[in-house]
Structures are given as structure tokens and as C-alpha cells.
Amino acid sequence: MPRTRTVERSRLVPHTIDGTTHLVLDRYTEDVPLPPRDWDRIVLTSVTAAAAVIGAASILWSTASIGSLLDIVVPLTAAAYAAALVFDLVWLSCMALEWLARYDQERAVLPRRAGYVALGIAMGAVGTHGWISGEFAIGCVAATVSGLAKVMWTVVLRHHSKPLDARTQQWVDAERAKAGGRLAMVSVRRELTRAEQAVTAEQAALSGASGLSPDGNPDRPESQQESPDSEDQPTATGPMTIADAVRTAVSSGITSPDAVLRYVRKVADANAKESSVERYLRGTRKAS
Template identity: 75%
Template sequence: MKTRTVQRTQLVPHTINGKTQMVLDRYDVEVPVPPRDWDRTVLTAVTAAAGFIGVACIVWSTASIGDLLARATVAPAAYAAAGVFDLVWLSCMALEWLARYDAERAKFPRRAGYVALAIAMVAVGAHGWIADQAAIGFVGAAVSGLAKGMWTLVLRHHAKPLDRKTQQWVDAERAEVGGRLAMVAVRRELNRAENAVAAEQAAIGAASPESPEIARTPPEDEAETPDEEEEPAPSGPMTIADAVRTAISCGITSPDAVLRYVRRVADANAKESSVERYLRGLRKPA
């Protein structure tokens, strides 16, 4: 059995002049070397070969289809469009690779890749036929077919499909996380809509100072009850400090009422400690 030398460390006591300290001591050990994983080596080599074949296929197809399209347009545009043919089915294979643990999700990219491959092969064959070189067009189209076939075999070897119950569990987890992710965008959209409504209402209130909502005088019992103090209407986007200052100026003295007002007109996630800090600063004697 083959072994290799590995250096390791350990703490050992070391005494000088009667005082002991723990110090690092390095020592060598022989550990067994696992046998070479030839299966992994072969798979890596085959994957690398498939990558080389894919690059060669892109170069050949782009040159062939680009020359075909250059008969009707300028060369740069023709060759740029020619690169699309193989890049589409290669992108479909990349999506199939990402879905290698989900056979159901991998079906559509695989089928779309076959369709894109067929179109690319027809385009390469058409170039040979128009150039009166049908045999070269046939062989050139076979290059794309061989590259796609090679990558299909490699992807199927890498694929690790899950059993039915495990796949259902993965789908449920994916749906739960996807729902939470979707709610982030939904909440952001709702916040934008609420801010737009608040700004519109503030603009309408500023244009009509005699509106009933602004001119209304609170009853005496409401003015005497701190928990039910009248809150001023928002006058536009506010910071937490502006909202606290507005609440104090309108006679709202209860910290809970001030916090509710701040969360309504300034920041729905405002912290109670931040509001209390602003309140202490405003209440300090000048």
C-alpha cells in the first residue's frame, strides 16, 4: 500500500527555568494514499473532450452559416447571426445540466436543444448545397449532430435523477422558498404604491387647506386622552426625525402614539429605540 508523509502539529509542555508552557510540536506521520479513481479520471477526460468538440463545432458552424448569410448582408452581421445557431442549443444543454437532478424540468431544455440543433444542421447543409458542394454540407451538418450527441451522453452520465418521493420533497421546498422570494418583490411593489397614494393625498391636502379632514377639530375627550391624540396628516415623504418633530409640534406626547405616527408616515420598520432617542433630544431644555 502506498503512503505519503504528512506533517502535523500538537501541543506539548515545554519547561524553562521551572515554568511550563504549552508549545506546538511538529511531527511527521505516514498516511495511506487512496487508489487512483480511474472512473473519475475517464469522466473528466471525456467531459474535456466534449468541451473541445463543442468549441470546434461552434467555429465550423459559424464559419459555414456566416458565409451563407454574408451573401445577403455585411460580413460582421452575418457571422454574428451565425453564432446564434450553435449558441442556442449549447445554452439549452447548459439549462439541462442545471436541471440534472430534476428529470421533469430537464425535458423542455433537451427538446428545445434538439430543435435548435436541427435548424443549425439545416443551415449548414444549405450552405453546402448553395455552394454546389452537397457532400461538404452534409459532413458539416454531421459535425453539429456529433457534438450534440456527445454532449447528450455526457450530460446523461452526470445526471442524478431523484426518486419520486424525494423529488416531491424538493419541489415543495423549492415552492416554499420561491414564494418567500416572490413576496419580496410584492412587498416592494405595495410599498411603492402606498407611498404614491400618500404623496397624492398629501398633495391634494396641501392644495385644499379647508378640507374637512384638515379643518376638523378634535372633541375635548379625545384631546384629554393621550392614547387617542389626533395625528396630523402626512405632508409628504418624511424622515424619522421629521415625523417625531411633527408629532411633538401637534401635541402628541405619548411615546407609543409617536411611534405609531412615525411608522405610518415615515418608516414602517422604525425601531422604538430610535424614536425614543429623537424624543429625548427634542425634550431636552435649550
């Protein structure tokens, strides 16, 4: 007889009282068959858990052995065992990177090779501890603990890895490159924005020092009086606050209070008060 489990379901049914019918919610239970046990998944999960336990035991064993070796020359015992922990953590970290690259065999090559190199160094350190202690054979046996843990994890990773065919891999690489390009453009646009703000501040400083308008022509109040509508008045609120404009001007090399005030009124607030700009200017100079 197949195994079943009880599931609570609901449905809308008509219900009539005094000739008026409404749809009401009716709850009921139903026995549904259970799927057969996925023994493949159970076995794979058990093997992965066993590999995790073996890896933890390998870390403890190697740390104790290499820490005892380093403790001979290091006066601080805690530092010796902390350094010993690095030996196994390196190749375990390389295996974690190999796991992340399980869908891209080309990217998994480097962490796999680096993991083998780190494993060889760790096993050599454990064997050296046994040789110094006068038990070289025991040291060799102890070194195989890390080797067995590495072999176990390599087999598990190979079983979990899902290589892609050549065309699918090229498609994935193209999508990854597209996303990487968009991410890189964020920092590039930020850099360009800073450069444009610096150029604007520099132009404002030069025009203020030479008595020229930003377009390179001398200021002519009489011309402005003759054609008052020829130039739009600046808006009261610009793209930056007064504090931001002051900091931008100072960072661009503008030191004259009058030049800073002109720049603030140009890019931030056309009605900015001189006292407010001077207060922000003093605060910016103190902070720098």
C-alpha cells in the same frame, strides 16, 4: 509497497524549565498512505473535457459554414458571421440549461427538446451551404459535425445527471415553491408600501383642501386649547425624509405648496421649514 505522502502535523507537549512546565507546540512529520487513483473520475473528467473541445470545434465549423452562406445576401460580413454564431449557441445554451436541471428530469425535458430543434436548424443551414456551393455530399458530412457534438454532450449529460426518486422530487419541489413564494412576496410588499404611501398622501391632500383633520372632523383650535393633552404632538423625525415626503406628495397629485407642507410635517418632520419644503418642491418639479 503503497504510495505515501508526507504530512506536517502539530501537537502540544509539556516542556519544563526551572521546574515550571508549559504546553508548547511541537511540529513533526508523518507519512500517510495515499488513496488509490480514482480512474472513474479521471475518465469522466477527460471525457467532459473532450466534449468541451468538440463543442468548441463545432461552433467554429458551423459559424464558418453558415457565415459563408449568409455572406451571400448580407452586405456586412461581420454581421453574417455574428448571426451564424447564433445557430450553435442556441442548442449549446439549451444543453447548459439541461445540465442545470440534471436533478429534475421534468424540467430538463423542455431545454432538451428545444436543443434538438435548434440542432436540426443548424445542421440544415450547414447542409444548405454545401448544396448551394455545388457540393451537397460534403455539406451533409459537414452538417454531421454539429450532430456528433450534440450526441457527445447528450451522452455526457446523461452520465452526469442524477434523477431523484418520486418522493424526494416532491420534497424538492415543495422547498422550491416555498423559496419562490418568499421571493415573490418581496416585490408584493414593495408594491403595497408604495400604494399605502400614495393613499396617505391623498388623504392628507383631501383633508387639507376641505379643512378637515385626518380623522374626518373639522379642526377646532378651541377644543385643542381646552384639552391640550388629548392629542400627542407629532415627533420631530418621521419615517421619511423631507425630500422623500415631497416626492411622495407630488407623485400622489398634491400640487398646493400648503398641502405639501402639511403632509411633510405630518409624515416626515413636524418642524419642517416652509422654505426648505418649497426648495425641495421646486427641485422635484424640475426633475419631473
